[in-house]
Amino acid sequence: MDFLKINGGHGEGGGQIIRSAIALACITKQSIHLENIRKNRKVSGLRPQHLTSIRILQKISNAKVIGAGIGSTELKFIPGDIDSLELSEDVGTAGSISLILQVLIPVVAIAQKKLSLTIKGGTDVLWSPCIDYTQYVLKEAFSRMGIKFSLELIKRGYYPKGGGEIKLQVFPSKLKLTSFAKRKTNNVKIICTFSKIAIEIIEREIQQMKNKFTNEGFKVEVEITNQEAMDSGASLLIYSIDENSIIGVDCLFDKKTQRFDLNFEKFIKKTQGIDTNLADMLVVPASLCPGRTTFLVKEITKHLETNLFVTSKITGCKYGIGKLDNGFEVIIEGVSNSSIK
Structure with a gap:
């Protein structure tokens, strides 16, 4: 069998290579051989959230997989035909749900299949987009590219216990061309959710953010919601959308400093069509x-x-x-x- 070899240590050498390579393998029915997986990371090899993505894509595409284990630095993925499925999965603890959805949604939609997925894990964790980013930013961008999905949040899940849960529906889709030029709107929405943190602290932080945006000439809409989770935590999404642009930034509440660690100036000065995180996510469908x-x-x-x-x-x-x-x-x-x- 002919395998396309992919060096998992290329460039930033992280999980993005794994996610993109396996997603594209499923869509194109190309067998791939991943080597040097996460070579540049402090802890190399596959982690639980990568294995969950691989396991789900294996089921969806009837694939044969060799080397799928925690810490594995080499993997062979041999895809078959993609099926419409109903699945229930558990990432375990606070493994990122959002990173898993990034690969599942394009694969199923582009293959013109359906997926009904209930998945448990982390909805708002470090080094990953929060689930609200997926719901409000990625969903809008994918929609403009022809990719349709719906997402229902059942429960938030913060680090370290996780325990979050979402329900995902992906629909058969047909890709279409789009472009993202310069931001024209001065409308901004702030969404903040929290659990087991004093609302006075959250409201103080959000009010300071709102004041900064208002002083820069933005029109600001705020939504603050107390959503019970297993661990204490809070997440923040700031985004703006117009016909030419989709820009979002998100972060978690730092319980040590009692602050949201976010560079507001960076958002305010962004006038381009999309943010840098969204750019990563649009490459596969594009x-x-x-x-x-x-x-x-x-x-x-x-x-x-x-x-x-x-x-x-x-x-x-x-x-x-x-x-x-x-x-x-x-x-x-x-x-x-x-x-x-």
Whole structure:
């Protein structure tokens, strides 16, 4: 059997390579051999959240998998035909649900199948988008690209116990071209959820944020919700959406400093079409959308650079990056794979 070899230590060498490579393997029916998995990380190899993604994608695509174990630095993934399924999964403790959804949604939707998934784990954890980012930012962006899904939050799950739960529905979708240019709106929404933290502390933080945005000429809408979770915690999402742009930033409440650690100036000065985290997430669908997808970003992160490289290697898509006065333009010339028509 012919395997496409992917160096998991390329570029930033993290979980993004695993997620993108396996998602694209399922869609294109290309067998892949991942080596040097998470080589550049302090703890190398596969972690529980990666294994959950692999396990679910294995079920969805009837794949044969070799080397799927905690700490494994090598993996072979041999996909079969993608099925519509109803699944129930548990990441365990506070493993990120959002990172898992990033790969599941495009695979099922682009393959024109359905998925009904109940999954438990962490909804709001470090080094991962909060579930509200998935619900309000990623969902809007995917929708404009033709990818349809619905998400229902059952329970929040913070680090370390997790215990969060969501229900996901993914629908057969047809990709379409879109572009994200410059932000024009001055409307901003702040969403904050918390558990087992004094509401006075939360309201103080949010009011300070609102004042900063108002002083910069933004119109601000605020939503604060107390949602019971197993652990104490709080998450924050700030986003703005118009016909040309989708920009979001999120963070968790630092219980030591009693503050939300967020760079407001960075958000205020972002006038590009999408934020840097969203740029990572759009590469996979853009690579399979016939025609040219373009978006403007403030910076080219290692994550984005790595994702573009790996995606182009698997799909054969072309991409280019152009420097602008206030950021970068990313162009992805997608390809339509015969296996997903």
